[in-house]
Amino acid sequence: MIKAGIIGATGYAGGELVRLLMGHKEAEVVWFGSRSYIDKRYSEVYQNMFQIVDAVCMDDNMEELASQVDVIFTATPQGLCASLINEEILNKVKIIDLSADFRIKDVNVYEEWYKLEHKSPQFIEEAVYGLCEINREDIRKARLIANPGCYPTCTTLSIYPLLKEGLIDPATIIVDAKSGTSGAGRGAKVDNLFCEVNENMKAYGVAVHRHTPEIEEQLGYAAGQEVRINFTPHLVPMNRGILITAYATLKKEVSYEEVKQVYDQYYKKERFVRVLDQEVCPQTKWVEGSNYVDVSFKIDNRTGRIIMMGAMDNLVKGAAGQAVQNMNLMFGLEETMGLELVPIFP
Amino acid sequence: MIKAGIIGATGYAGGELVRLLMGHKEAEVVWFGSRSYIDKRYSEVYQNMFQIVDAVCMDDNMEELASQVDVIFTATPQGLCASLINEEILNKVKIIDLSADFRIKDVNVYEEWYKLEHKSPQFIEEAVYGLCEINREDIRKARLIANPGCYPTCTTLSIYPLLKEGLIDPATIIVDAKSGTSGAGRGAKVDNLFCEVNENMKAYGVAVHRHTPEIEEQLGYAAGQEVRINFTPHLVPMNRGILITAYATLKKEVSYEEVKQVYDQYYKKERFVRVLDQEVCPQTKWVEGSNYVDVSFKIDNRTGRIIMMGAMDNLVKGAAGQAVQNMNLMFGLEETMGLELVPIFP
Amino acid sequence: MIKAGIIGATGYAGGELVRLLMGHKEAEVVWFGSRSYIDKRYSEVYQNMFQIVDAVCMDDNMEELASQVDVIFTATPQGLCASLINEEILNKVKIIDLSADFRIKDVNVYEEWYKLEHKSPQFIEEAVYGLCEINREDIRKARLIANPGCYPTCTTLSIYPLLKEGLIDPATIIVDAKSGTSGAGRGAKVDNLFCEVNENMKAYGVAVHRHTPEIEEQLGYAAGQEVRINFTPHLVPMNRGILITAYATLKKEVSYEEVKQVYDQYYKKERFVRVLDQEVCPQTKWVEGSNYVDVSFKIDNRTGRIIMMGAMDNLVKGAAGQAVQNMNLMFGLEETMGLELVPIFP
């Protein structure tokens, strides 16, 4: 039985980790870390866990934690994980960081976009970007996983095959993304109040959102060259779900079948990426509560562009689910263990 | 492995049954019945099932079905199940009817409230009302289960202990219920369009809702006398969830502890009924996607009344989850099998 | 042109007051008070007012304000208005208090339910309870108006005629109320975040909500005796709207026509109370954005009770709209001026 500790267990991603690990037959949560709720019963913070979780919330004590568990999940604000880890800890315990601290290889890019000094740049090189479908083998051997951001997961998986196969022009990629409000976290802010979000929609972080360089780095690996994109996230009045609509110019004329064949080549064996049938567009509701990413595309011969679409539950494949998938790989378990979740509808 | 057939697999309750049975290790769905979608792939009707369910929808053929499966779930409009079953079928296969056909023992009451002629009154006596927490032993031996209605399940479980123990006056019970819109079904009606339901709330079926006699019958068993209640359901702009707020006059002055003790006595060993802590009110979101019913109460000394509250997912404990719980009991399986679902939040 | 000042202009009720007064041809807002946003442009707080309101937010300075305006609206937390007014101010300016400070005639009841010391009990007697349909004549002559609470407005108007005419037993009244989330205000609290409210429903303040004594006092005037009720509010995932469902035992058998006649007698000439047709239940969406209260009822002969229903926009008739209606009466204007708002649908 894998003993898991969570730092940041009372955020929405932390709560989802708890939900998933409760259903995982080879792992158990033994440390519910939450600086804001120390000594409070976890099930008073998340009443859905009443009679399911009996533990109380603990402070962030990574040394102590490292001596008690096999894996630590950090579902915390940027900067915290980097400030807490060291060689000794990494020798004792595997770390899956759900924050952005180790996602970007160029520390200068990280510091510029996140306006933070990186406290452990020496581990950036070692950290493995935990996008399982692409870096599976490296993940198996890793001590430190940079669990991908929600938008980057959905975007990269939707675009990767076409870029890798050279079908689209990397200079033309535009990503228009839409997210449910759980992505904004559980902080008490006026902007996230029900009455402000409900019956409303807006773009935010236009041209400056911090997931931009993360997406560009991953797409750059696929393209074999530097990639610059436009990325515009939007806030949608729903709890869960990310939908991305990406546009790029095709390098040559291609048929539906040719493109479909490329997607299938990359994803036919992937359990968590579903390439939808022709003319079927992804819908966030069709993946809710599950670890699936649904992808689809449409060729527009009039403009020579292709529209690539992806839908995903931001808290599952976009955060906690992918973290569990990474854990499974790191511990030699079946990759899908605890993640065989049928999407809930309606 | 139990082979299950579903008649009405493309309604919301039918879809939820499929979701739950996909995660059940001792049962499998072998017949996806849907008269409206015959020969269409099930996963085209419910795209969340893409790459999970490969089957196509089948017509309603109960004879054929009875020869292929061990249990039939009928998630159909009132009247259909009663029109299809007969002794030969009941000798071959167990039936769990999610419609109201066999819930009410007095056929005249059924026919009056449902405006239907009952086609199989001879089986009403035999049918067991599948409220597992109350009729567990009878369910184990049953051939035909009347799976309780959503409102009756939540209402009965919230009120039953106090009525049974004689703490409240049966003549004073008022039940004000609120339901998410999935309870209205998947039929294409203007009243259930997004724009009509969203940002809106209304009562419906005031004083004439057909769950009234079902609740009255069950509460009557608890009270040991005939019970007449007011029951008012309301439509709420959310997908899932039922909340009931019930009022009754206390027969004598009681303390919080005394009432709590009564609830605990009935439910401490029940896996799916959670009696909440003092001052905690049930919220539908805390049980979403799970088989739990959360109950709670508040004594109002100023008026001599008690307010009893219950929250539940109408599609799980209120329909498909309870149906699976009944199946588990009928087949001698662990009662909780396939139902160990952690509520999904947010 | 009436000059109006608002203290608390950046709460939801304050914002609605601004919206309504912008469309009022005989009044203009000259003071946008908001302690939280002093010196900030009002249209940066409420971007809907961009290019409509140019003013900046002002501090709370009642003396200064009293010398500049004809009427002050206080849309502030309980206690503030009572702490600011005095005889000198009341001699200069009319005050419409949207808080609860002057709604309850018995100061002890106020202090007990609100857990506050009342700072101006000497003005309670003089203050007029601003429920226009009932206290119209007194309002015309008032210096100080206690603008009714949202729940009390909807509840009182729905029940008043039947109680006044002696058709129902005052000891049996139960009010089950449901409100959109704007009623919870614009404070940044976790409980009011989108993800906590959306797809959720709960009761709150069960048996202790502070609108209870206000409703009881008003119903008491109708009954001519002390009234004790059960009042249970619920939070609903929508922005605006209050729906109340009230239950009472009929004192004698009555027909639909008799009851309808009673409602019509009280409300036929009322512009803002609409008695719906038989079998039509009020829906909050049908009054959204308007000053209407829609009322309806259903007799249940089985139980001898009547179910009374009312729907209203909590920010309009339940707050800002009624405040403007009061202002109109106090200044001798047409009562409906600025309030001829057609409900917005969908």
Added chain:
Amino acid sequence: MIKAGIIGATGYAGGELVRLLMGHKEAEVVWFGSRSYIDKRYSEVYQNMFQIVDAVCMDDNMEELASQVDVIFTATPQGLCASLINEEILNKVKIIDLSADFRIKDVNVYEEWYKLEHKSPQFIEEAVYGLCEINREDIRKARLIANPGCYPTCTTLSIYPLLKEGLIDPATIIVDAKSGTSGAGRGAKVDNLFCEVNENMKAYGVAVHRHTPEIEEQLGYAAGQEVRINFTPHLVPMNRGILITAYATLKKEVSYEEVKQVYDQYYKKERFVRVLDQEVCPQTKWVEGSNYVDVSFKIDNRTGRIIMMGAMDNLVKGAAGQAVQNMNLMFGLEETMGLELVPIFP
């Protein structure tokens, strides 16, 4: 007093027209046409109109209608208006067609995208595209107005100035649009049920949406050359509101101030187009219920693109509000009459 008739008064756009015209001091609705609800009281179809509208719904009889009214609004499916009008009618009455029949000058393009034969191509040339901010003078003199589509209105107004001034490359325009569900109409379809739309988001009509050629034609006038765009609409779980996010490559390096100056030059005097302050993104809620379009932009120097954003209420400026604005112009009234609606928030 202008007498107005509406054909299609019971759709959402028709209902909004009624709401707006009820508040218009120089116009009155004398014919509520609705083939689906002939002889039914209008206020039974739209209960918000109870005690506001007394009329019953009438059949579509354009000859009769033309003899009774000064202006006819057709808020009907494509093809109907074109099939009903003729020279005689146009000589008697002004027509504002909210359908697409007369929006596109090239009848072949219309027939190809709409899969319909155009029944009155002889009037296409004469018809004026009723985008008031751009075609104001022609509208004043028109007999027949093609009221613009919702997406085209928001898109064109957001992009027009930059294209007209040659700042952006027309070949690079990508429009990612998001709409509330009222845009899908009031037809009873499973896809538009509450439970299917709520907590969900999807793209639809990808690369084939029929507003595409309409947008391209209007942008072509601005560019002075043929324009081909990608246009992708999405369905959002909210009642009202359109948000468009448009991308284009800048033809040269420009500063914020230069672009802002261009927008101001076009819109400073426009009452219904609000160019937002720097770094403020449009939100649909800030314009709800009003005739405003809020526009804003962001230059991304990293990619050389500009992101243009616009928000609007699809039923007001995107349909009924613009229709009234056109009527005002056609009849020589103040352009803003009946449209001075303050956006409703929250």
